[in-house]
Every structure is written in C-alpha cells, then in structure tokens.
Amino acid sequence: MPNPSPPSADGLLGLVGATPLVELTRVSPRPGRLRFFAKLEGQNPSGSIKDRIALAMVLDAERRGLIGPGSTLIEASTGNTAIALAMVARRRGYHLKVVVPEGVVPSIADVLSLYGVELCWVKPKAGMVGAIEAASEMSARGEGHALRQFDNPVNVLTHMNTTGAEIAAALPRVDVFVAGIGTGGTLMGVSRRLREQNPALRVIGVEPRMGERLQGLRSLNDGYHPPLLDLDALSARYLVGSDTALNMMRRVVREEGVMAGVSCGAVLHAALQATRDLEEGIVVCMFSDGGWKYLPARPWEAAATHDPNLDETHWW
Ligand SMILES: Cc1ncc(COP(=O)(O)O)c(C=O)c1O
Known part of the structure; x- marks a missing residue:
C-alpha cells in the first residue's frame, strides 16, 4: 500500500478545481470517432463550478x-x-x-x-x-x-487559468466546447484558453428556452445581457426546454452513471445537436454541478410527465 498523501495545507479550499474530465462513452452516435467528455464540476467541495x-x-x-x-x-x-x-x-x-x-x-x-x-x-x-x-x-x-460575479473580471480569468487550463492539459485538442450561459464567465474564460490550442474551436452557449427556467442558466431574451459575455466569441447559442434538459439528465444518470445536475442535461442535448453533422472530433461539455440538491423537487417526475407547471418552477 502506498503511503496516503499528506493533507493539503489549504484544507478544504485547497480542493477547489482540478476536477475530473471523463469520457461519456454511451451517448455518442459515432463511438470512438466523435468523443464526448464531461468536466465534472460537481466534484468541487461545495458541489459546483x-x-x-x-x-x-x-x-x-x-x-x-x-x-x-x-x-x-x-x-x-x-x-x-x-x-x-x-x-x-x-x-x-x-x-x-x-x-x-x-x-x-x-x-x-x-x-x-x-x-x-x-x-x-x-x-x-x-x-x-x-x-x-x-x-x-x-x-x-x-x-x-x-463581489459582483456578473461583471467581475476575476470570473473570466479564473476559468481561463484553471478550468480552461485543466481541459487543455488533459486533451491534445478540443473541437467543440459547450457550456451554459449564466454570467458567461465559464464560456469566455475556457474558450479563450482552448482557442490558444485550437483556433478553429467551436464554442456553444446554452440557455433556457423563452419563458422557461433552467438552473444556473439565463435567457438573454429576458432583458439582461451579462456584461462578461461577448456574443462574438460564441459560434452558436442553443435554447433548450426544461423537459428536454430533465430527460437528458435522466439519460445521463442511467446510461453513463453520472449523477449530473439539470443544466448538464441541457448542455449535453445542445452538444449532441450541434455535432449532428460532425463525423469525428473531441467535444467537451461543462457539467457544472451534480443532481443531488435538486432531488427534493423530484425533477425526474416532471420530466416523465411533461408537467405543464414546469415553466413556473425555478430549475435554475
Ligand atoms: C448549475 C450552473 N450554474 C451556473 C452556470 C453558469 O456558469 P457561468 O456563470 O460561468 O456562465 C451553469 C452553466 O452551465 C450551470 O450549469
């Protein structure tokens, strides 16, 4: 047995970042050629990106x-x-x-x-x-x-220097990067870092369908443009419905065994849509949190029944 590593001097806060990047092997329509990876941000100490x-x-x-x-x-x-x-x-x-x-x-x-x-x-x-x-x-x-996460430049810089750098170090090249739009910090920071590696990187932003809510994500149509988000840096925006996101979240749990949060379902759905015509390549999906804290609201039931009240629920 190797010696256990000594406790980090930074304690709990020293565990922030360095999250796993795992391949989703079951959802790809072209396994082995079109490869999907999920960055499991739910593994951070308080459970999210x-x-x-x-x-x-x-x-x-x-x-x-x-x-x-x-x-x-x-x-x-x-x-x-x-x-x-x-x-x-x-x-x-x-x-x-x-x-x-x-x-x-x-x-x-x-x-x-x-x-x-x-x-x-x-x-x-x-x-x-x-x-x-x-x-x-x-x-x-x-x-x-x-602290102003919506316009604090530290938000973007942190994703460039940590989240983006970790992905760049783990993969030789990324062709498509998909993440939800909240403050825009993840999309801006990570894409800036990954474009250094592959200038042809496609960057896909995911937001809730008009009038619907998805945990953590914002619709740009509701009158607020997050100041950190530069739309010119995005290759496309996908508007995903809450029922679609919840159904995909369930599929991720069942097929991949990843206990992903609701926005992860939306992100993976958009990733599959955006790569329909792509024969091969590497796709990275940001899985911003795990599904645990949403369970008391029983999201899988809403997804199964297409609850008409879903739009009133803050799945953010
Ligand atoms: C749960 C959750 N929170 C927040 C965000 C938004 O991240 P950001 O504020 O960096 O745009 C996302 C994006 O996917 C998310 O899924």
Whole structure:
C-alpha cells in the first residue's frame, strides 16, 4: 500500500478545481470517432463550478484590501454561487448576505440556511436582474462588499487559468466546447484558453428556452445581457426546454452513471445537436454541478410527465 498523501495545507479550499474530465462513452452516435467528455464540476467541495470563482473573487478582494476579517460579503445568486460563497465565507471568516429571487428550489435555501447565510429575498418577477440591483443597492448603502460575479473580471480569468487550463492539459485538442450561459464567465474564460490550442474551436452557449427556467442558466431574451459575455466569441447559442434538459439528465444518470445536475442535461442535448453533422472530433461539455440538491423537487417526475407547471418552477 502506498503511503496516503499528506493533507493539503489549504484544507478544504485547497480542493477547489482540478476536477475530473471523463469520457461519456454511451451517448455518442459515432463511438470512438466523435468523443464526448464531461468536466465534472460537481466534484468541487461545495458541489459546483462556482467554487472556483467564489474562492478567486474573495482572495482578490482580500489582496486589494477591500475586505478583511469579519467583513460582510454580498452577492446575488440563484444557488451555486451562493453555496460556494457560503463555504468560502465560513473558512475565511466572513458574514455573507445573498440576494435570492423567491421561488428557488427549496433545498438550496435550506443549504444556505444551514451554512448560516443571511437570505434577502426579492420577488420572483424581479428575477436575477432584480437580485443584482438589490445587491448593488445594499452595497451602496454600506451593508457590505458586493463581489459582483456578473461583471467581475476575476470570473473570466479564473476559468481561463484553471478550468480552461485543466481541459487543455488533459486533451491534445478540443473541437467543440459547450457550456451554459449564466454570467458567461465559464464560456469566455475556457474558450479563450482552448482557442490558444485550437483556433478553429467551436464554442456553444446554452440557455433556457423563452419563458422557461433552467438552473444556473439565463435567457438573454429576458432583458439582461451579462456584461462578461461577448456574443462574438460564441459560434452558436442553443435554447433548450426544461423537459428536454430533465430527460437528458435522466439519460445521463442511467446510461453513463453520472449523477449530473439539470443544466448538464441541457448542455449535453445542445452538444449532441450541434455535432449532428460532425463525423469525428473531441467535444467537451461543462457539467457544472451534480443532481443531488435538486432531488427534493423530484425533477425526474416532471420530466416523465411533461408537467405543464414546469415553466413556473425555478430549475435554475
Ligand atoms: C448549475 C450552473 N450554474 C451556473 C452556470 C453558469 O456558469 P457561468 O456563470 O460561468 O456562465 C451553469 C452553466 O452551465 C450551470 O450549469
């Protein structure tokens, strides 16, 4: 038996990033030639891709002297960023206020309460745009430091230097990269890094179909253009329905054994659509979180029955 490796000096936060990239061997229509890989961001310590930017934004604010022990952090988030920041805030000694639109999956609010996060609710109609505005106003009133994931350049840089660099190191070349559109940080940062390796890289952004909600993802048609997102850097945008995403999520669990989150279903669906005419190549799909925290909302039942109320559910 080899000696177990010594514990990381950075403890829990030292486990952020360096997530597995696994091949999805069952879903490809041309196995062995058209290869699909999933970056399993659910393996981060708080369970999503947002651990990367939560940690980086907090460390950056510390370095610039904007926050210090006991400071209050403020962020607008519908889930994963809030949970990631809750973990980072606990480890580094900050109080955290999160602005959340009413109607989020109840288990996410439960997780945040468990962490001791202060939740500030905005009306569901205000949505993420309302939440972002409320967070800015709170910060302007001196209630704390807003990290501003939607326009903080650290978001893009972190994905370029960590997520993108990890994928580039694991594969000789990537032909197609597919990820959901939230802040746009993942798409911008990862694609910038992968284009250095393959200038012909196709970059596919995934968003919810009009009027529908998909966890973590934003529709660009709802009146808010994330400032970090440069549409010219995208080769295509796919609008995916929640029932399609949920059905694909179920397929990923059953066929690939990956307990993926709802947006992963949307991303893989878009990846399969976008590569219909591609004979061979390497496709990387961003699986931003795992499916566990969505289970109390029983998403697989909604997918099976095509629940007409689905559009009202915040699957974000
Ligand atoms: C669960 C989840 N959260 C957030 C995001 C958005 O990431 P970003 O804010 O980097 O655009 C995604 C994108 O796929 C996601 O699936």
